[in-house]
Amino acid sequence: MRPDLAPEHVRPLTPDETFRFSCHPGVACFTDCCRQLDLALTPYDALRLSKHLGLTPSTFLDQYVLVEQPEDLGFPQVFLGMVDDGHASCPFVTASGCSVYADRPSACRTYPLGRGAFTTPDGKRHEMHVLLTEPHCKGFNQGTPQDISAWQKDQDLALYNAMNDELLAVLQHPRLKEGHQPEAREVEIFLSLYTLDTFRNLLLDATIALPISVTDSERQQLATDDLALLRLGIRWLNHVLSQH
Ligand code: SF4
Ligand code: SF4
Known part of the structure; x- marks a missing residue:
């Protein structure tokens, strides 16, 4: 981290x-x-944190997030903004620990592991892990032995990993690997995954013709189901990237 x-x-x-x-x-x-x-945030991280704080995702983005465009090709990177307190502290750290623990981001849950995932052409998802044995961390060699699976269960990572892996289909899209630089419209949709409240209003506007098929019952579900909304946004972005 x-x-x-x-x-x-x-x-x-x-x-x-x-x-x-x-x-x-x-x-x-x-x-x-x-x-x-x-601390990089995924759209699902941002959704969980905004709910925890009782903020709309758009307000959370405004108040807590830094969006940076990497020098190399790709979508913008989204980071949690640190506090200017001389230590660059996370805004949620307190003397007694993490104040958003139940909804802490994926990276905080995964540590001391690092996780990489990718999909092979046959559609199978693969994951790899590393152990991050940083000298400053005194948590090693304590507690009972556990493997990756036990750690993921302990940290309640299943849904985080599942949602982040859906986004990976976009971040690892073949066109990006071929050197395509996301266009303004694609960046707009990508950032809307972090602002699901405004994205929802856009999608629920029945006068807008969506470029992917969405049934009436799906549109109704989108009114209340944040995960369905996030999944649809990812599907939309994948569709747009695949258009060329
Ligand atoms: S565990 Fe909590 S306080 Fe620590 S970096 Fe993550 S969100 Fe911030
Ligand atoms: S043991 Fe210390 S450095 Fe390691 S994760 Fe816990 S607080 Fe962080």
């Missing part, structure tokens, strides 16, 4: 390997890793 992560602190982890790790208020470094970090 920290920008100064060195290669020697990254070790591939196989599914049957176990590791011991426990983060709790008793560790000397408690909450240290919630400062001076680059």
Whole structure:
């Protein structure tokens, strides 16, 4: 999670390997890793955090998020803005820990693992993991041995990974790999995945002809179902990228 992560602190982890790790208020470094970090947010992260805070996704984006355009090709990157307190602290860290723990972002849940996922041409989804053994983290060699699957279950990662993997189909779209730079309209749809309230209003406007088929009952579901709305937005963006 920290920008100064060195290669020697990254070790591939196989599914049957176990590791011991426990983060709790008793560790000397408690909450240290919630400062001076680059914390990328996925649309599902933003949705969960905005709900936790009782904000619309658009307001959450305005108040908490930095959007950066990478120098290389691709969609903008979305980061949680850190507080200017001399430590670049996460806005949600407190002396007693994470104040949004139930809805903390994917990266916070996944740590000390790092996860990569990709889809092969036969449509199968694959994932890889690494163990991030950063020297500042004192949580290693504590607790009982556990494998990747047990850690994901403990951290309630299933839905986070599923939603983030749906987005990967866009981020790993063949056209982007061929060097296509997202056009303004594509960037607009991508960022609308982070502002589902305004996206919903757009979609519910029955006068707008959507470029993908959406039944009347689906339109009704979109009025209240955030996951269905996010999935539709991802499907739409995939469709637009595949048009050329
Ligand atoms: S969201 Fe919570 S766990 Fe993640 S960096 Fe912020 S305070 Fe730490
Ligand atoms: S550095 Fe490691 S042990 Fe310390 S608070 Fe962060 S995750 Fe927990």
